[in-house]
Amino acid sequence: MHLTFNPSLCQETTVPLPENAAHYDLQFKATFDSNASYEQAKRDGTRVEMWTDLPAIGGTDEVGGWRALAFAFPESLHQAESDKEEVSLSCVPSQQYQVDAGESEKSVYLHARLDSAAVQGTPTFSFTYRLVYRDGGVQWLGAYGQNGVLRIERRDARISADESRAELKGDLFKAKGQVGENVGALNPAFNWESVAFDKNG
Numbered sequence: 001m002h003l004t005f006n007p008s009l010c011q012e013t014t015v016p017l018p019e020n021a022a023h024y025d026l027q028f029k030a031t032f033d034s035n036a037s038y039e040q041a042k043r044d045g046t047r048v049e050m051w052t053d054l055p056a057i058g059g060t061d062e063v064g065g066w067r068a069l070a071f072a073f074p075e076s077l078h079q080a081e082s083d084k085e086e087v088s089l090s091c092v093p094s095q096q097y098q099v100d101a102g103e104s105e106k107s108v109y110l111h112a113r114l115d116s117a118a119v120q121g122t123p124t125f126s127f128t129y130r131l132v133y134r135d136g137g138v139q140w141l142g143a144y145g146q147n148g149v150l151r152i153e154r155r156d157a158r159i160s161a162d163e164s165r166a167e168l169k170g171d172l173f174k175a176k177g178q179v180g181e182n183v184g185a186l187n188p189a190f191n192w193e194s195v196a197f198d199k200n201g
Contacts, residue, residue: 001041002033003048005129009142012124012149021116026054026150028110030071030129038106042073045134048108052127054150055118068132071108125150 006029007013017024030048032038041048048071056069126149128142142148 001037001131003129003141004031004033005029006031007148007150009128009148010146012151014151014153016153017116017119018154023057023116024114024119026056026112026114028071028112030108030110032106032108035106047071047132049130049132050110050112050127051130052125054112054114054125054127056112056114058113068130069110069112071110073108119152121152122154123152125152 015026028050032041040046050069050071051066052069053065053067054069056067058069126147128140128147130141131139133139
């Protein structure tokens, strides 16, 4: 059984968060190497977990500030989503997790909610992944020194721009520049729509 994770281990991932939200939802994804291994994990009650010092609300087995956060199979995830309030932010756009029919049958997901007060400044957090079996056995999926790192940055995920020449307040983006000059860029990971008006509005 082999799993592919997003974000992966052994790398640093920057997570942009705006300043004005009460809480943030981070999304993680794990994909099994085959439908057979995915179904076997479901039958055997095998749990995919992130082990992290990320200050997520909930989690189990807290040890020295570290906690286990469990991935959920899609049917369990949909029920949990229907039971919780509307989120303030999805740091990883939901369309990144829209997969084709083949992959959707072999992926599990983790939604971790953070209180904004717990992630002040630009902190970094570490994580690794593990499998927890029904009999209590644990298989760690990363060796010593192979943790992944999440770096929190306080900025809007939707747009990248020169802060000395541009500002984003709520949904209003203002920038100074010459005609034809590039002052910012939209994050292509989001589903953008454009609307054009003629000279009469």
